[in-house]
Amino acid sequence: GAGVSQSPSNKVTEKGKDVELRCDPISGHTALYWYRQSLGQGLEFLIYFQGNSAPDKSGLPSDRFSAERTGGSVSTLTIQRTQQEDSAVYLCASSQTSGGSNNEQFFGPGTRLTVL
Amino acid sequence: EDQVTQSPEALRLQEGESSSLNCSYTVSGLRGLFWYRQDPGKGPEFLFTLYSAGEEKEKERLKATLTKKESFLHITAPKPEDSATYLCAVSRMDSNYQLIWGAGTKLIIKP
Structure with a gap:
């Protein structure tokens, strides 16, 4: 079956430009997560969506970052006025639910963002 | 402060x-x-996923164990295709979705 897909796979942008990263979760998964992965560091939690509940945005590093999830499926992470420190791999994951013993997260391949 | 530390950072094995x-x-x-x-x-x-101290799980050449302070991922007779970065993460009782991640161990198996 289809896994989590992300697009684009690579994005090179100039400092100050806005970028949009897209995530298509596994069909039927109600929980969706965005992470940032920098070289040599652990995954950094950004934002979490669960069904129709208000998202947990506590991990977003600044107000330049925002995300939405339309119709409980596709999600878009937007970074405004990109900075060089935003360069990283942005990973999206989905799971059937959150908590319990079945919250295995399935990851997409990530979007590598490079800000020049 | 909650923290996850993985060691070594890199490991090369035959x-x-x-x-x-x-x-x-x-x-x-x-x-x-x-x-x-x-x-x-x-x-x-x-x-x-491991939930309690003393728990063990196996998959092919990998076995994971858990104590109250650490977990080990044992790899037995590894093959080159086991080369990868292995990541560890924990979740807290008061959060059913947030994971705290370690930086990973890069494992290289030489033929």
């Missing part, structure tokens, strides 16, 4: 040479500990 990766954690109330494998250019792939 094919067939068994070893262990370590994940030590400090967390206020452990809900679960997760092991993932990540290949270059790909997202992490789930391996195991």
